[in-house]
Amino acid sequence: MDESLLKDIIAKAKNYDLSALEVLCEHFYHRIYNYIFYKVSSQGDAEDLTSEVFIRMVKNIAGQSGSFKTWLYKIASNLVIDHYRQRSSVKKTMAQYEELLNINSQKQERDAMAAYGEFGRLLSELTPEQREVVTLRFIEGFSAAEIGKITQRSENAVKALQFRAMTTLREKTKGTQEKNVRLEILGNKGATNAG
Structure with a gap:
């Protein structure tokens, strides 16, 4: 999709045009899903988090400014961080949390990259x-x-x-x-x- 068409669709989506919102979801779904799957441990979690990205996109698109793609990936990145925070049943120091996140991410990333x-x-x-x-x-x-x-x-x-x-x-x-x-x-x- 070229940039000018994407900008037109985003402008319509900001006015809650359902067909424009649907086009954005379809256009970015696989990219966002792959980005999230690369970070989390299961297909189910990746699907749930991807759905949440688009729910938040619809709720907040009217106030979105700057690069739409960057904004969407930022939502995905924040949801992945929240996902790992919620999964942690015991409070850990930030260093322990990051270590756990890196260990889990490395395994999923290796699995995802095996296809490459x-x-x-x-x-x-x-x-x-x-x-x-x-x-x-x-x-x-x-x-x-x-x-x-x-x-x-x-x-x-x-x-x-x-x-x-x-x-x-x-x-x-x-x-x-x-x-x-x-x-x-x-x-x-x-x-x-x-x-």
Whole structure:
């Protein structure tokens, strides 16, 4: 969907036009679901939280300003945080909570990324924060400023995470590329010697 059409639909949705609200839900549903599923432990939780994102979107769209997509992902991010807070039956310190969140997120992220093959394997070697930035930046297409708003980090912190992630990915793929070149050279020598 092009930007001008999306802006028109958002303007109509802000006036509670049901067909415009429906179009927005349909357009963003799978992206939001995937983002949430990547963060939570079950399909059912992801479906429930995704539904709640769109309920909140409808309730609050009239007051929405700025980037609609960033605003929608921010709702999703906040719901995921709330989800983990509610699931915790015992009060934990923030450090313990973050550790629990990272352990759970890492498992779900590894499962979700398994579908991406080699790319998923490489992403799984990044920290959870780096994976989130890389996913939002290169898969979802957000700017560093938008990612900062979604993740509650400064734009510079997002850029630093992206830089470290790209450095790590370059290092991890360097050995693979060199190995493939060596195999290709050896394969060509074998073909030359056979001829």
